[in-house]
Amino acid sequence: MSDKLLEMETFVRVVEAGSISAAAEQMSVAKSAVSKRLSDLEARLGVQLLARTTRRLNLTDSGRAFLAQSKEILAAVDIAESTATGSRGLIQGKLRITSPLTFGLMHLNPAIREFMRLHPDVRVDIDFSDHQRDLVHGGYDLGLRIANLGDSQLAARPLTQIRRAIVASPSYFKDKALPKTPKDLLELDCLHYSGASDSRWVYISPNGQKGAIEPIARINANNGAFLRDMAIAGGGVINQPTFNIYQAICSGELITLLDDYCWQELTACIVYPKTHYLPLRVRAFIDFLTEYFDRDEPYWEREIAQAVKQ
Amino acid sequence: MSDKLLEMETFVRVVEAGSISAAAEQMSVAKSAVSKRLSDLEARLGVQLLARTTRRLNLTDSGRAFLAQSKEILAAVDIAESTATGSRGLIQGKLRITSPLTFGLMHLNPAIREFMRLHPDVRVDIDFSDHQRDLVHGGYDLGLRIANLGDSQLAARPLTQIRRAIVASPSYFKDKALPKTPKDLLELDCLHYSGASDSRWVYISPNGQKGAIEPIARINANNGAFLRDMAIAGGGVINQPTFNIYQAICSGELITLLDDYCWQELTACIVYPKTHYLPLRVRAFIDFLTEYFDRDEPYWEREIAQAVKQ
DNA sequence: TATATTGTTCTCTATCAAAGAACAATATAG
DNA sequence: CTATATTGTTCTTTGATAGAGAACAATATA
Known part of the structure; x- marks a missing residue:
């Protein structure tokens, strides 16, 4: 008897991924295996669930109904298993995460290492990308x-505020005056x-007025780390989240400009599908990250504050 | 990943069967396999579901909860699969039946053969016994x-009325007078x-009055076929369902006595667990049998009626 | 029309589950 | 109270089978 x-699970994944190849990729198995599971299922039921050309998948009516029921069942199994284990156990399986590039590379590594140490049976599959994945x-x-999001399909858990700062290398101002107002930028x-x-670049001025400038970009880049290093090398002025530049600020490689202006803040969030049941490993990871990035004052803000004091 | x-399914069966060995027997696998499935499940959940000594099984609290959820899930899977196939398909799997001995041996064989011919993917496991199995x-x-049952835990579908007759071999009456009233028996x-x-032996007399006699049993036996053959051989008088003796009546080997009395009738029923979902093969078999044993006049009654006419 | 990508099919292999015997533990019978 | 039968577990051997990977067919896209 087949499983x-x-x-x-395979059927659901194929539908959601939109193709057999993608589903196979996501499940880390050969696409031949996915294809076989699917056709075995259809053979067993004696019904076609997915009308598939080589290029496109379409749910049949039977398939649509079976999809809904399958989801229910899979969730019920998860619930049954996690209630059986109670609160203490069964945090296991593969955790598939997508994260913004720079933030992830700079701050997720130790967090994930710690989480995996706590839960040895968890494996992690991360996609670093600044494209917002579905x-x-x-x-x-x-x-x-990292956004001020209003995404409706997803549940969101705020992690922490992301402050921004305008910074440049001290050397950049050897022959230039420091800006006094945003317009000077x-x-x-x-x-x-x-x-x-x-x-x-949006700001709130010291007297509380909102304002914005449209900077003439000398360089456009879709990577924060690149911009930071360029600024450190004296390439110009950047408007970046503090999590990206706090080390350079602390070390003095970058100096903050227009300190009394408040540059548009963002919120770091965890988003996840609004499902009535969340696998335990997901819930655990969300709770862990919430703890890890202290909502009020993440560690990079603390370090900046300390550096300023000295 | 295990199935x-x-x-x-194994867990549920073990609990309901009351032992690992019995469950293995019912599922037609080695008990070592059942034992392993169970301990694998517990290991995976990290929880003991069944507290087992070598002699007794006891559900733990976790086990009780998991049992209920497992049943739900298994039923949901069945429902999902059979709605997917629609009305036409997926009548398959092992049909486990228990039947009274004599009735089963005399009348079930062709019925089951026909059902299996209609549904090639059905296998059948029959237990013939006059003990009422749980x-x-x-x-x-x-x-x-075959009873006038009032069993509450089970759903029942009446198949047909079972008439009775008092019969004996003609040779038995060579030197005896035929009985005129039940008392003569x-x-x-x-x-x-x-x-x-x-x-x-309970009856309703021609004038509609109920009555009963307590026969002095010359032979007691728990097998109808044995009693029938004994009667045919001239051993005495029996009170038996017509389904058992119709051939002997038609052939003249047995003659009916006290014809104008109506001997307590029974009802042949199919009983099955009152579950909110019935596997398709079970529903199909029930419908088939209902059709097969025409409720109003089963074929043995028709044959008797025909023989009487001639 | 050429190319890339998709789903299917095929064979080969490694894995894993079941069988079956041997064992340990515990009711039951005498 | 001892002997026996029955139960659940463990171990090794065996067989089935699911997945990998390549080759193929079909279809969008450039």
């Missing part, structure tokens, strides 16, 4: 997002992050 | 019962079915 649950479609358990070499939806 | 559904405990899909050699709950 019915595995067949159902969680369901991509088969991700959760994603990190327009005269300088601004290095801009091209991934942002808004090409302006 | 979670198979583990759940369906759930014994892991049966359904049972045939007390003077004859009555051969009694010892499996009945009631040791009396």
Whole structure:
């Protein structure tokens, strides 16, 4: 007898991924295996669930109904198993995460190492990318997002505020005056992050008024680390989240400009599919990260504050 | 990854069967396999579901909860699969039946052969016994019962009325007078079915009055075929269901006595566990049998009626 | 029209589950 | 109270089978 649950799981994944190849990729098995599971399932039921050309998959009516029931069943199994183990156990399986590139590379490594130390049976599959992946479609358990999001399909758990700062290398100002107002930035070499939806640099001035400038980008790049290193090398002025530049600020490689202005903040969030049941490993990881990135003051803010004091 | 559904199914069966050995027997696998499935499941969950000594099984609290959820899930899977196939398909799997001995041997053979011809993927496991098996405990899909039952735990579908007749061999009356009233039977050699709950022979007389006699059993036996053959051989008078003796009546080997009395009738029923979902093969078999044993007039009654005409 | 990508099919292999015997533990019978 | 039967576990051997990987067919896209 074949493994019915595995067949159902495969079927669901194929539908959500949109193709057999993608589902195979996500499940880390050969696509021949996925193809076989699917056709075995259909043979057993004697019904075609997916009308497939080589290029496109379409749910049949039977398939649509079976899909819904399969999801229910898979969730029920998860629930049954986790209630059986109680709170203490069964944090296991593969955790599929998508994370913004720079933030992930700079701050996720130790967090994940610690989480995996706590839960030896968890494996992790991370996709670093500044493209916002479709969680369901991509088969991700959760994603990190740095945005002021209003995504409706997903549940979101705020992690911490992301402050920004305008910084440049001290050497950059050897022959230039420090800016006094945001407008002064327009005269300088601004290095801009091209991934942002808004090409302006938005601020609140010391007297509480909102404002924005549209910097003339000397360089556009879709990678924060690149912009940071360029600024450190004296390439110009950047507007970047503090998590990216705190080390350079502490070391003095970068100095903050227009300190009394408050540059548009973002929120770091964990997003995950709004499902009535969340696998234990996902819940555990969310709780862990929430703890890890102290909501009020993440460690990079503390380090900056300390450096300023000295 | 192990087959979670198979583990759940095994767990449920072990609990209902009351022992690992019995469950293995019912599932037609080695008990070592059942034992392993169970301990694998517990290991995976990290929880003991069944506290087992070598002699007794006890559900733990976790086990009790997991049992209920497992049943739900297994039923959900069945439902999902059969709705997917629609009405037309997936009548397959092993049909576990328990049937009364004589009735089963005389009348079930062609019925089951026909059913299996219609549904090639069905296998059948029959237990012939006049002991009323516990369906759930014994892991049966359904049972045939010949009784005026009021069993509450089970759902029942009436098949047909079972008429009775008092018969004996013509040769038996070579030197005896035929009985005129039930009381006259007390003077004859009555051969009694010892499996009945009631040791009396109950009747309604031609004028509509109820009555009963307590025959003095010359022979007690718990097998109807044996009693029939004994009567044919001239051993005495029997009170037996017509399904058992119709051939002998038609052939003249047995003659009916006290024809104008109506001897207590029984009802042939199919009983099955009152579950919210019935596997398709079970439903199909029930429908088939209902059709097969025409409720109003089963074929043996028709044959008797024909023989009487001639 | 050429190319890339998709799903299927095939064979080969490694894995894993079941069988079956041997064993340990515990009711039951005499 | 001892002998026996029955139960669940453990171990090794064996067989089935699911997955890998390549080759293929079909279809979008450039």
